[in-house]
Amino acid sequence: MDPQVSTIIIIGIGAPILILIVLRVFNIFSKNPWFCKNFGWHKTPKSISSDGCSLTGICPRCGKKVLQDSQGNWF
Numbered sequence: 843m844d845p846q847v848s849t850i851i852i853i854g855i856g857a858p859i860l861i862l863i864v865l866r867v868f869n870i871f872s873k874n875p876w877f878c879k880n881f882g883w884h885k886t887p888k889s890i891s892s893d894g895c896s897l898t899g900i901c902p903r904c905g906k907k908v909l910q911d912s913q914g915n916w917f
């Protein structure tokens with residue numbers, strides 16, 4: 843394969859992943875509910891309760907009721 847072509851492919855795959863990682867890091871430190879609204883990346887609630895099958899809580903950033911999925915993410 844032409845080295846230029848493989849470079850373009852690597853950037854094409856790498857750039858979106860890099861942007862996603864940067865957004866994820868910003869998400870951890872940001873108090874802006876923009877991430878909640880646009881990506882559904884909610885913060886871990888301060889008080890967590892269980893509704894019987896899943897963990898629930900209130901997102902401290904946007905105030906919405908959130909559930910925890912099997913990967914430990916809040917949505």
Ligand SMILES: [Zn+2]
Nearest residue numbers: 878884901904
């Ligand atoms: Zn939220």
